[in-house]
Amino acid sequence: MRDLCLAALDAATRAGASYADCRALRMLRQNLACEDARVSQLHDRESLGLGVRVIADGAWGFAAIRTLSKSEAEKAARTAVAVARASATAKAKPVLLVPEPKRTSSFRTPFEIDPFLVSMTEKTALLLAINDRLLKRSPLIRKAEAAMTFKKDERWLMSTEGTDLSSVTVTSAAWYTATAVSRGDAKSRSYNPPPRNAGWENIDAADLLANCDRVADQAVQHLSAKECPVGTRDLILDPLHLALTIHESVGHATELDRALGMEESLAGRSFATPDKLRRLQYGSERVNLVADNTLPGGLATQGFDDEGVEAQRWDIVKDGLFSGYGTSREVAAAIGEDRSRGACRADAWSSIPIVRIPNLSLMPGKAACTVEDLIADTKDGIFIEGMGSFSIDQMRCNFQFGGDAFWEVKNGKITGMLKDVTYQSITTDFWNRCVGLGDQRSWVPNGVLNCGKGDPMQISQMTHGAVPAKFQGIQVGGARAAAGA
Numbered sequence: 001m002r003d004l005c006l007a008a009l010d011a012a013t014r015a016g017a018s019y020a021d022c023r024a025l026r027m028l029r030q031n032l033a034c035e036d037a038r039v040s041q042l043h044d045r046e047s048l049g050l051g052v053r054v055i056a057d058g059a060w061g062f063a064a065i066r067t068l069s070k071s072e073a074e075k076a077a078r079t080a081v082a083v084a085r086a087s088a089t090a091k092a093k094p095v096l097l098v099p100e101p102k103r104t105s106s107f108r109t110p111f112e113i114d115p116f117l118v119s120m121t122e123k124t125a126l127l128l129a130i131n132d133r134l135l136k137r138s139p140l141i142r143k144a145e146a147a148m149t150f151k152k153d154e155r156w157l158m159s160t161e162g163t164d165l166s167s168v169t170v171t172s173a174a175w176y177t178a179t180a181v182s183r184g185d186a187k188s189r190s191y192n193p194p195p196r197n198a199g200w201e202n203i204d205a206a207d208l209l210a211n212c213d214r215v216a217d218q219a220v221q222h223l224s225a226k227e228c229p230v231g232t233r234d235l236i237l238d239p240l241h242l243a244l245t246i247h248e249s250v251g252h253a254t255e256l257d258r259a260l261g262m263e264e265s266l267a268g269r270s271f272a273t274p275d276k277l278r279r280l281q282y283g284s285e286r287v288n289l290v291a292d293n294t295l296p297g298g299l300a301t302q303g304f305d306d307e308g309v310e311a312q313r314w315d316i317v318k319d320g321l322f323s324g325y326g327t328s329r330e331v332a333a334a335i336g337e338d339r340s341r342g343a344c345r346a347d348a349w350s351s352i353p354i355v356r357i358p359n360l361s362l363m364p365g366k367a368a369c370t371v372e373d374l375i376a377d378t379k380d381g382i383f384i385e386g387m388g389s390f391s392i393d394q395m396r397c398n399f400q401f402g403g404d405a406f407w408e409v410k411n412g413k414i415t416g417m418l419k420d421v422t423y424q425s426i427t428t429d430f431w432n433r434c435v436g437l438g439d440q441r442s443w444v445p446n447g448v449l450n451c452g453k454g455d456p457m458q459i460s461q462m463t464h465g466a467v468p469a470k471f472q473g474i475q476v477g478g479a480r481a482a483a484g485a
């Protein structure tokens with residue numbers, strides 16, 4: 001692979017590129033799903049290819065190949081330069097990259113059991129056993145769905161600046177949903193243990209079967225839950241729920257390409273423009289949101305990004321103050337930074353890297369506090385678990401979130417289940433209403449496996465760790481029609 005990359009870089013330079021990088025990638029993907037007593041999806045795919053990215057005449061060009069030969073690699077490099085030259089005729093200003101030290105290194109996800117060495121038979125047997133247990137728990141459970149996904153990427157990245165890197169990353173995840181039906185109504189409950197960059201041991205650690213009875217019981221309980229009240233309530237949000245709230249209202253809002261107006265497709269702008277950096281009170285003083293692509297097991301932890309920039313940890317919101325962005329080498333200079341944060345990734349060898357949300361987590365509170373303490377300290381509130389529907393405007397400002405399970409809290413105690421709960425807020429108003437955080441013991445590294453961005457769309461993944469958190473006086477109920485974004 002290194003020989004092919006070197007050949008492509010030489011060809012790009014000879015064709016007139018002022019910069020080139022070449023990324024070869026071998027991707028293994030497995031998706032398995034079972035519905036009730038049948039296997040509904042078995043997807044097992046290997047894809048190998050090479051992408052060449054160049055700057056020529058001050059503009060980007062990119063080309064990719066799946067036929068791995070020296071002549072094809074050289075041809076792709078020449079095509080990328082031709083694309084750059086054509087793009088240059090319409091450029092507003094030349095592309096300039098902030099410096100990154102030349103490095104030679106390799107990275108590997110630590111894992112105990114390669115998930116691709118575990119048989120499909122064993123995997124589907126576990127999924128079918130989950131469904132069987134969910135369905136047998138109650139006659140009201142009419143639908144059970146269980147799924148797993150595994151990824152393994154072997155990556156080589158070289159550049160005309162002398163970067164020479166390689167990595168092996170592995171992701172393992174599993175989840176399931178039980179749906180109960182009665183009197184013309186259907187309600188569900190899901191189990192989503194944290195997806196991680198880890199091996200099959202992450203599936204073993206998830207206690208999938210041990211949670212089936214609870215999940216089925218709560219799906220049934222969900223059927224007879226009370227309607228969501230309308231008004232303001234204090235909300236206690238669990239770490240899994242917050243993973244999605246963080247993703248949509250902070251992660252996407254602080255991608256610098258969006259904030260600069262360079263990424264407008266797919267709800268692609270942001271209210272968090274550079275003039276607000278280190279000025280805007282994004283949240284209350286207790287809110288700390290930290291980007292960390294060195295996080296062990298993190299879904300965006302891969303040693304270096306697809307521009308060869310070393311993985312880093314930095315503040316996005318520090319003591320409530322808006323403090324940083326996710327950046328690439330192209331956009332970092334726009335906010336006066338002299339190095340990229342290393343948040344530029346592609347979802348395949350055939351995709352050009354774009355600014356991507358890093359692992360981005362809500363840090364624990366300093367005082368000893370559990371979710372039980374947050375509930376005990378709430379007079380009139382709702383405890384929301386898990387991810388549900390969401391809607392957010394293209395500026396990442398006005399939003400509405402649902403959830404997976406909702407619990408009424410009265411005078412410090414959970415008094416029953418609620419259904420169809422949604423809450424509405426404005427990003428900075430919401431985070432400034434954060435009045436309580438769980439401590440380190442309650443921090444859970446949940447994440448997102450299906451973040452869509454770009455045009456054509458790319459799918460990426462990242463971890464959003466969080467502690468349970470309390471938000472005071474949030475508008476609930478009166479759901480507007482939700483639309484994905």
Ligand SMILES: [Zn+2]
Binds near residue numbers: 247252450451
């Ligand atoms: Zn996303």
